Amino acid sequence: MGEKLTIDSTLKCDVLVIGAGGAGLRAAAQISEQRPETKIIALTKVVSPQKSHTTTAQGGMAAVDPKDPEDRPIFHMFDTWKGSDCSADQNVIKKVCETGWEEVVWLERHGMHFSRTEEGRIAKRPFGGHMLNFGEKKSFRACYEATRTGKGIMDTVWDECLKYGVDFIGQCIATELLFEGNRCIGAIIFRYPEGKFLVILAKATIVATGGKTRMYQVSTNCRGNTGDGLVLALNAGLPVMDLEAVQFHPTGIIGPGILASEALRGEGGILRNKDEEPFMERYAPSAKDLAPRDLISRSIITEIREGRGIFNEDHNAQHVWLDLRHLPKEVHEKKIQEIESFFRRFVGVNPEKELCPVTPTAHYQMGGIPTNEFGEVQIDTQTIVPGLFACGEAAAASLHGLNRLGTNSLLELITIGKVTGERVIEYLKDAKDPETLPSNAGHIIFDQFSTYLNSQGNEKYAQIRDTLRNFMMEKVGIFRTEKFLLEAIESLKALKERAMHIPIGTKSLKTNQDLWQIWELNNLITVSMVIAQGALARKESRGAHFREDYPERSNEFNYHTLISMPEFNKVAFGKRPIDMSLFEAKGEHFELFDYIERKY
Amino acid sequence: MSKSYNITLEINRYDPDTQLSWIQTYQIEVGGILRFVDVLRKINDEQDPTLAWASSCEHAQCGSCGIIVNGKPLLACELLVKDAIEQFDTYIFRLRPLTIAPVLRDLVVDLEKAYDKVHEALPYIIKPAPLPPEGDEYRISQERLETYIEATQCINCFCCATACISSHRNFLGPNVTMANIVRLMDPRETAKKERMDILYREDGVYRCHTSRACSFVCPKEIDVSHFLALGKGGKF
Numbered sequence: 067m068g069e070k071l072t073i074d075s076t077l078k079c080d081v082l083v084i085g086a087g088g089a090g091l092r093a094a095a096q097i098s099e100q101r102p103e104t105k106i107i108a109l110t111k112v113v114s115p116q117k118s119h120t121t122t123a124q125g126g127m128a129a130v131d132p133k134d135p136e137d138r139p140i141f142h143m144f145d146t147w148k149g150s151d152c153s154a155d156q157n158v159i160k161k162v163c164e165t166g167w168e169e170v171v172w173l174e175r176h177g178m179h180f181s182r183t184e185e186g187r188i189a190k191r192p193f194g195g196h197m198l199n200f201g202e203k204k205s206f207r208a209c210y211e212a213t214r215t216g217k218g219i220m221d222t223v224w225d226e227c228l229k230y231g232v233d234f235i236g237q238c239i240a241t242e243l244l245f246e247g248n249r250c251i252g253a254i255i256f257r258y259p260e261g262k263f264l265v266i267l268a269k270a271t272i273v274a275t276g277g278k279t280r281m282y283q284v285s286t287n288c289r290g291n292t293g294d295g296l297v298l299a300l301n302a303g304l305p306v307m308d309l310e311a312v313q314f315h316p317t318g319i320i321g322p323g324i325l326a327s328e329a330l331r332g333e334g335g336i337l338r339n340k341d342e343e344p345f346m347e348r349y350a351p352s353a354k355d356l357a358p359r360d361l362i363s364r365s366i367i368t369e370i371r372e373g374r375g376i377f378n379e380d381h382n383a384q385h386v387w388l389d390l391r392h393l394p395k396e397v398h399e400k401k402i403q404e405i406e407s408f409f410r411r412f413v414g415v416n417p418e419k420e421l422c423p424v425t426p427t428a429h430y431q432m433g434g435i436p437t438n439e440f441g442e443v444q445i446d447t448q449t450i451v452p453g454l455f456a457c458g459e460a461a462a463a464s465l466h467g468l469n470r471l472g473t474n475s476l477l478e479l480i481t482i483g484k485v486t487g488e489r490v491i492e493y494l495k496d497a498k499d500p501e502t503l504p505s506n507a508g509h510i511i512f513d514q515f516s517t518y519l520n521s522q523g524n525e526k527y528a529q530i531r532d533t534l535r536n537f538m539m540e541k542v543g544i545f546r547t548e549k550f551l552l553e554a555i556e557s558l559k560a561l562k563e564r565a566m567h568i569p570i571g572t573k574s575l576k577t578n579q580d581l582w583q584i585w586e587l588n589n590l591i592t593v594s595m596v597i598a599q600g601a602l603a604r605k606e607s608r609g610a611h612f613r614e615d616y617p618e619r620s621n622e623f624n625y626h627t628l629i630s631m632p633e634f635n636k637v638a639f640g641k642r643p644i645d646m647s648l649f650e651a652k653g654e655h656f657e658l659f660d661y662i663e664r665k666y
Numbered sequence: 667m668s669k670s671y672n673i674t675l676e677i678n679r680y681d682p683d684t685q686l687s688w689i690q691t692y693q694i695e696v697g698g699i700l701r702f703v704d705v706l707r708k709i710n711d712e713q714d715p716t717l718a719w720a721s722s723c724e725h726a727q728c729g730s731c732g733i734i735v736n737g738k739p740l741l742a743c744e745l746l747v748k749d750a751i752e753q754f755d756t757y758i759f760r761l762r763p764l765t766i767a768p769v770l771r772d773l774v775v776d777l778e779k780a781y782d783k784v785h786e787a788l789p790y791i792i793k794p795a796p797l798p799p800e801g802d803e804y805r806i807s808q809e810r811l812e813t814y815i816e817a818t819q820c821i822n823c824f825c826c827a828t829a830c831i832s833s834h835r836n837f838l839g840p841n842v843t844m845a846n847i848v849r850l851m852d853p854r855e856t857a858k859k860e861r862m863d864i865l866y867r868e869d870g871v872y873r874c875h876t877s878r879a880c881s882f883v884c885p886k887e888i889d890v891s892h893f894l895a896l897g898k899g900g901k902f
Contacts, residue, residue, distance in 0.1 A: 186805035225790035380697025
């Protein structure tokens with residue numbers, strides 16, 4: 067113990083990509099294709115980009131095919147605007163919806179194995195919230211690769227980066243962004259296997275660290291989705307945007323949290339409480355089990371809160387039942403066989419004979435590092451941070467506002483990933499090599515790691531993690547109130563302090579799982595604080611953010627929440643206006659892009 | 667509610683600093699529907715925070731949590747305790763790291779090194795067929811796609827490579843060989859010679875002894891040996 071922490075070596079490159087998932091590597095692929103001489107280093111927390119969270123996305127990627135005689139990009143724009151509960155940015159919506167198909171074709175031409183129609187073209191299927199003629203009837207807009215569209219996309223962008231010789235560094239975390247004046251010039255990283263710190267100097271840096279919902283007890287996210295990229299930005303004094311917007315999927319399989327898709331209810335699956343009552347009849351008498359995601363999630367939590375949930379001891383969590391027993395044999399065997407198999411595989415339940423345990427699961431965070439429509443990181447609407455870019459779930463451009471439509475996230479990764487790449491190429495034209503390494507580089511992380519490694523006390527990592535995940539679910543989850551949120555903020559302060567007193571088992575820096583997890587836990591606590599503060603300030607209900615004490619949307623809050631937190635709980639608020647350029651252009655159907663009611 | 671079980675895990679430990687290895691025994695009371703990743707987490711939480719193991723998605727879609735349980739390579743995220751008891755007919759489980767890459771610590775192996783071989787298969791399209799008209803996609807019939815789509819489900823968890831009797835040293839490995847064969851079957855790829863050279867190189871497909879272990883252990887239930895057989899015949 068007492069090993070002195072130092073920077074082991076320094077690498078140089080043109081572009082540093084922090085987070086080699088779908089968005090980061092689409093950006094890298096764009097740069098490689100257009101400017102093959104660019105030296106790119108892409109970092110990933112996992113062993114290979116192929117193991118990124120992008121790979122777990124199932125359903126599809128929305129894009130309007132110009133050959134479709136019925137569908138038009140403006141319908142997709144409307145669906146996205148309405149789905150966001152009027153809080154997405156219309157310049158971004160327009161760009162993404164208009165370029166979606168080009169990107170589908172790009173993926174196909176680069177080797178993605180899309181499912182096909184009988185004519186051998188890319189097949190498409192309907193998905194929740196995607197409609198023709200401004201909400202009239204279902205559109206066929208989601209391009210897919212069986213039930214593993216995310217994997218198809220991930221493999222394709224990774225392949226393309228391999229082809230162009232992008233350097234991957236796996237099993238590492240970026241711990242600090244480096245600046246020369248106000249310009250970002252790279253990052254300090256820590257390698258898990260050898261336990262060494264490296265400096266990577268880059269002309270341009272892209273943060274694409276992905277999702278961040280691991281602070282919730284039940285989550286579809288990967289083990290490593292701990293908001294690391296957001297903490298990088300916050301520690302650099304930069305704001306983050308709309309973090310209060312966390313999307314829950316109503317039916318996660320208890321334990322692993324994996325999604326049990328809407329398709330199960332689409333085929334006739336019924337939600338039941340502990341008395342086996344089909345309770346959705348009470349909450350949504352006509353739509354019942356096919357009501358929107360947020361309404362079903364709130365109904366399930368209400369049942370649980372009022373004592374009609376079921377407690378699972380093995381996973382220490384409450385749930386309700388999804389009943390599929392009455393469905394015809396051919397539905398079980400042909401239509402839902404793959405999704406159903408998750409129950410057999412992960413909780414040992416046979417859905418043909420037994421009730422399936424489901425509970426709302428934290429799925430996606432709409433908010434992130436604020437960027438303009440080119441992926442350039444913003445301090446405010448007028449000011450960008452030179453050399454720093456962000457895309458994917460780590461960023462908020464914002465395509466989703468406070469609520470995201472299914473299949474729009476994969477679309478965002480690829481479209482915004484590409485434009486970010488293009489913008490980086492522009493930036494590289496005049497960008498000079500970084501000259502000096504800031505003299506205090508690394509001091510913050512060295513102090514942090516030394517504190518963890520030498521910490522005395524009797525706190526336990528697992529207890530703090532579980533406490534965090536329980537109260538975030540209960541108080542900063544599907545239902546929020548001022549009282550809950552204030553309690554959560556107090557609890558977070560206490561946990562932050564407690565997390566400093568976890569005696570660490572493994573003392574060496576090499577493959578130190580203890581150290582790695584304590585660092586992640588601190589990131590989760592930091593991001594949770596911003597979520598809670600944002601939720602407290604937004605005294606309305608909009609999209610995925612639901613305040614029991616303010617159950618209606620309010621025009622007063624027609625803006626994006628900006629929060630910076632250079633020190634824990636030292637919060638400064640800002641606002642970013644919602645871009646209304648489609649409405650303001652007064653073009654065809656502009657009136658539909660006003661603050662309309664979100665009703666399905 | 668499932669029953670709970672008292673199980674014993676005998677786990678290979680390795681400390682990279684002292685380079686000592688040993689077998690450590692843990693006894694733990696667990697619910698039957700917990701998965702082996704949950705059990706390992708429970709050991710970390712309740713008994714020993716220093717035991718290192720790997721996972722990421724824990725949905726059997728990333729292939730980061732491969733380990734060997736009682737001799738069988740598998741994904742720890744999809745092995746339920748009650749199924750393991752039934753399958754192996756025991757309450758004692760021997761957990762070892764995969765054998766295809768150096769051990770970093772305990773059950774964690776350096777899969778980054780194993781991935782070097784995947785890169786050698788050039789999984790991308792090397793030389794694409796002439797482009798379809800502007801804004802249009804290639805046409806691939808459902809029948810054609812059906813012949814190789816199964817192989818594209820591979821997540822490179824290296825369970826097959828671990829089970830493979832041809833060893834990882836002088837064979838590229840079943841998963842890597844299959845990645846090359848996928849592109850040989852993909853109508854969009856025209857670099858056939860380059861791919862055939864990879865297929866039949868010294869550590870190529872003929873190193874396969876046709877034990878079919880790969881097909882039996884594949885967590886994604888891909889019939890890997892079928893694709894290797896196509897490769898051996900050189901006809902796709």
